Amino acid sequence: MRVFVFAALIVGIPQLACAQDSDKEKSLKLVEEAGAAYQGGKSEEAIALAKKAIALDAKNPAAFFVLGSAQLRLRQNEDAAKSFSTVIELDPKVAAAFDRRGDAYLKSGKFKESVADFDKYLEVNPKFAPEHWRRGIALYYAGRYKDGVAQFDLHRKVNPEDVENSAWHYLCNARANTPKKAREDLIPVSKDSRVPMKQVLELFAGKLKPADVIDAAEKAKLKDEDLKEARFYANLYVALYYESESDPKKALEHLTAAVEKYKIGHYMWDVADAHLKLINAKK
Numbered sequence: 001m002r003v004f005v006f007a008a009l010i011v012g013i014p015q016l017a018c019a020q021d022s023d024k025e026k027s028l029k030l031v032e033e034a035g036a037a038y039q040g041g042k043s044e045e046a047i048a049l050a051k052k053a054i055a056l057d058a059k060n061p062a063a064f065f066v067l068g069s070a071q072l073r074l075r076q077n078e079d080a081a082k083s084f085s086t087v088i089e090l091d092p093k094v095a096a097a098f099d100r101r102g103d104a105y106l107k108s109g110k111f112k113e114s115v116a117d118f119d120k121y122l123e124v125n126p127k128f129a130p131e132h133w134r135r136g137i138a139l140y141y142a143g144r145y146k147d148g149v150a151q152f153d154l155h156r157k158v159n160p161e162d163v164e165n166s167a168w169h170y171l172c173n174a175r176a177n178t179p180k181k182a183r184e185d186l187i188p189v190s191k192d193s194r195v196p197m198k199q200v201l202e203l204f205a206g207k208l209k210p211a212d213v214i215d216a217a218e219k220a221k222l223k224d225e226d227l228k229e230a231r232f233y234a235n236l237y238v239a240l241y242y243e244s245e246s247d248p249k250k251a252l253e254h255l256t257a258a259v260e261k262y263k264i265g266h267y268m269w270d271v272a273d274a275h276l277k278l279i280n281a282k283k
Contacts, residue, residue: 027057034066038073046070061090065097072104075270080104095124103134107270109278111141130158133165137271140172141278148172156187163189163197164268167237170204174244182244195220195230200237210238210250225264232262236272252279 034049050067053060068083084101087094102117118135122128136151152169159165166187173182183206192198196216202208217227217234239254259276263269 023056024060027053027060027063030056031060031062031066034063034070038066038070043070043073047074059090061087061094061097064090065094065100068097068100068104072100072107075107077104077107077270081108081110095121102138103267106134106138106141107274109141109274109281111138114138115142115144130154133159133168134267136168136172140168140175141275145172145176149176152187161189161191163192163194163201165189167200167204167240171240171244179244194233195222195226196234200233203237203241210241210254213238228262229264229266232258232264232269232272235262236268239272248279252276255279 030049030053034046034053037043037049038046046066047070050063050070053063054067057063064083064086068080068087071077071080071083081101081104084097084104087097088101098117099121102114102121105111105114105117115135115138118132118138122132122135132151133155136148136155139145139148139151149169149172152165152172155162155165156169166189169185169187170182173185183204186201186205189197189201192201196213199208199213199216203210203213213234217230220227220230222230235254235258239251239258242248242251242254255272255276258272259269
């Protein structure tokens with residue numbers, strides 16, 4: 001048996017063994033090339049190479065892992081979930097596949113499935129539980145608000161100066177209890193310099209109005225992608241604030257702006273997109 005260490009290419013996947021015959025050897029070589037392409041930001045090339053590897057060896061979990069990773073990066077979330085499911089079928093010990101599939105499920109609006117996968121991953125890697133803010137977001141959308149509060153409390157231990165963590169803690173707490181209670185328990189943050197995070201925190205603290213958050217983004221003298229990003233986050237957190245205040249009309253207005261007018265490459269855009277689709281599906 002030959003052991004191919006794919007972890008050097010895609011973080012989190014353990015050693016995977018494949019037999020030494022011609023097609024399998026060629027498949028392994030293609031997976032190496034696909035992993036290098038993925039690491040170099042060439043996701044479409046990585047997908048093409050991974051599919052060639054799979055054509056030669058349909059039982060190579062590493063090929064499906066790099067395929068799913070590239071699909072996830074390109075926001076092909078349903079395809080990515082299928083690829084990671086195949087990894088799990090071929091080798092259930094690949095815990096990272098549960099984590100990646102959890103991301104794909106979250107971005108596809110399958111929130112309960114996302115939480116289940118994140119939990120499966122953390123069963124094997126409990127040391128990463130404090131880092132797993134994505135699980136907290138999935139818990140919010142799955143309606144497990146008390147668990148969400150606990151997750152964001154835990155995340156605070158490793159990331160104490162993040163307004164977004166404070167905001168999501170508030171959002172879960174407002175649902176689990178009341179906005180008043182959430183405001184009393186608001187996690188203080190003083191060193192998050194991103195625009196408009198200072199104003200977002202003050203909004204949830206009851207010290208500013210939603211318009212102040214939008215104005216902060218508009219008046220920050222930013223340009224191009226930095227300005228788009230600031231506008232996205234301003235509209236996202238204003239939308240979430242309005243949702244916590246039981247104002248669905250205003251929440252939809254700002255969430256639509258965040259998703260459709262200010263599309264960015266960050267994870268939180270995918271969260272906003274899944275949220276918007278959830279709202280529209282209920283109309």
